[in-house]
Amino acid sequence: MRRKGLAVACVFALCLWASPLHAYLAKVNGEEITAEDFMEYLKGVHFQALMRGEEGKGGKLNEEVLHEVLDRLIDQYLMAQEARRLGLHKGDEFRWRMEKVRRELAGRMLWMEEFEKIQEPSREELWNFYKNRVEGVRVRQIFTTDRQKAEEALRRLQSGQDFSQVAKELSEGPFARVGGRVGVIRRGQMPKKWEEVVFSMKEGETSGIIQTPDGFYIVRVEGMKKASQERFEKGLEGIKRRFLREKRKEIRQRLLEQLREKAHIEIDREALEELNLQTPSKQVLARVNGEEITAGEVLPVFRAKTFGYEARKRRWNLEYDEDEVKEEALQGLIDEHLISQEAIKRGYFEKDPQLRRALHRYEIGILAELFRQKLISPQIRLKSGEIEAFYHEHVNLFYSPPAYHLRVIEVRSREEAVRLRNEISAGADFAYLAREASLHRSKRRGGDIGWVSENRLPEEVKKALSAISVGEVTQPLPQNGHYVIYKLEDVKPGSPRPLEEVKEEIKRELWRRKFSELLRLYLEKLHKLSKIKVDEKALKRLQEEFNI
Incomplete structure (x- = not known):
């Protein structure tokens, strides 16, 4: 079988193939590879190539690509069959991974079934949806948890005192220092009583005291934001997508509430509180209808969430409670278990042969x-x-890449860049002109940006620098809406990186080469021992479908 480098083709066009999906393309020791299996595998190959940044290697699907992909898929089946022969399908890892996939596939079917209940929205529904999310009131407010303070603020306002000043003196919370200026509030953002009062007011009006479970508000409406019919028409498709996304969210929340009402959920609060990176992975933290959730499940989610909260803390100085993050991670996993349990109960695998085939494809991949x-x-x-x-x-x-010592002048127009370059060519000092005319942040240093590695430079700059010598200036180059000229002060040629610095890279490369060679030799043996039959008629039909 051929093992050449794969040039990935226009894979997703395969979805248009009209030939029978369950006709087999090949048999590997009697196990069939269907046209559907081939298409799904080809999609995966295409996706992996995109992840490696090889989309530029694509092109029209041709006979060579088709055979290479089929060869790879046959190899997958050979590896999976050998794994079965050696009993790898009996191990805990295989069983755990297959159960995880089974639940994920069933969960997808569940949500497809649930989301099919959503009716096509009418224009009126979409308009109301858009209006409720766009329209709002621009307000100032005074908020306090003290009734007497609220009454004092209202008396002062009624006596004619400035709202902003009263808010600064009597309001509580972060908006007090800006005179109670909150900005635009849309429906659904504030307590129900607040919205009932404020959304019925007119521009320029001030409310009385609005009592809510949070405390007491006095609100002044400074402006109204109305929905635009023109913008609605222009953004109709996007509005529809957001509408459907909200509906799906509502369905998800409703189903989870129903499942939680019926479920028996036990949480070991002490074990959850003590959870840390040293906790044994098999430590049980919760049970959902008797099904265990272990530390091994919770810790990866907890770590990912903690990473996000730490980033917010560094950027915005927002503190977070580690115990609350643990709870958040666990509750999310409880939801996942509830959904997968419900999905399995609905018996999708018993009803749908295509879903069973999809599970079989995952099995082949996991075994391989x-x-x-x-x-x-x-x-x-x-x-x-x-x-x-x-x-x-x-x-x-x-080798490390070459480095360039550069000066730069950045200006708004090409004409100005050309004029400055001509002055430099006539003998003007680059550094002086940079200080006088450049918009670049290096202007105070005469445009000196220091040593820059070649791999940090855009291609057009590399090309321009390769055309000049030390002491010379590039032609004007467009950059971020402006124009730049560079002066090449000096060049350091690339040099070999020390062995210690590249040892890990070499280890990975040697490992990859040895792995590829060992795999090739093993597959050669399997091919010799196996019976592989390709249905040339089915393959020919596939080629004809794509004009190959």
């Missing part, structure tokens, strides 16, 4: 991955001296 992990990876050994030998043999791969 376990084959590589358990059988190929453990064979790899790096011998003493291999890293040093590879480094000396391929030292050209480990």
Whole structure:
């Protein structure tokens, strides 16, 4: 079988293929690979290429690409069958991963079924949805938890005192220092009683005391924001998407509430409070209808959420409670368990053969991955001296890029850049002109931006610098809506990076090469021992569908 580099093609066009999806393209030791299997695998190959930044290698689907993808898929089946023969399908890891996939697939089917209940929205529904989210009131407010203070503020306002000044003196909360200026408030953002009063007021009016569960408000309406029919028409598709997203959110919340009402949920509060990175992964933190949620599930979610909260703390100095983050992580997992349990109960796998086939495709992929992990990876050994030998043999791969000492002048127009360059060519001092005319932040230093590595420069700048010598100036170049000229002060050529600096890179490269070779040899043996039949008619039909 051919193992050439794959040029990824226009994969998603395969969805248009009209031939029977369940006709087989190949049999591997009697196990069928259907046209649908082939298409789904090809989509995955395409996605992986995009993730590696290889989208530029795409093109029209051709016979070579088709055969290469089919070869890869046959290899997947061979690896999966070998993994089964060796009993890897009996291990805990395989069973855990398959159960996870089964629940995820069933969960997707559940949400598809639930979301199908959403009716196509009418224009009136979309207009009301848009209006409620766009229209608002621009207000100032005085807020206090003290009734007497609220009454004093109202008396002072009624006597003619300035609202802003009264707010600064009597209001509580962050808006007091800006005279109670809150900005635009839309429906759904404030307590119900507040909205009932304020949204019925006119511009320029001041309310009485509005009592809510939070405290007491006095509100002045300074302006009204109205929905625009023209903007509604222009943004109709986006409004519809947001409307449907909100409906899906409501359905999700309603179903979870129903499931929680019926569920038996136990949480070990002491174990959750003591949860840390050293907690054993099998430590049970909760049970959902008897199903365990362990520390091994909660910790990755907790770490991810903590990372986000730490970033907010560094950026905005917002504190967070670690115990609340643990609770948030656990409650999210409880929701996931409730949904997957409900999805399994609905019996989608029993009803839908295509879903069973999708699960089978995941099984092949998981077994093939376990084959590589358990059988190929453990064979790899790096011998003493291999890293040093590879480094000396391929030292050209480990050169640091050249660096340039640059000055820059940035101006608004090309004409100005050309004029300045002509002055420099006539003998004017670059640094002086940079200080006088440049918009760049380096102007005080005469445009000096120091040493810049070549890999940090845009392609057009690299090209311009390659065309000049030290002491010369580039032609004007467009940059961020302005124009720039660079002076090349000096160049440092690239040099070999020290071995210690690149050791890990070399280890990874040697490991990858050994892995590929060991896998190739093992697959060669499997091919020799296996019976592989390709249905040439089905393959030909596939080629004809795409004019190959």
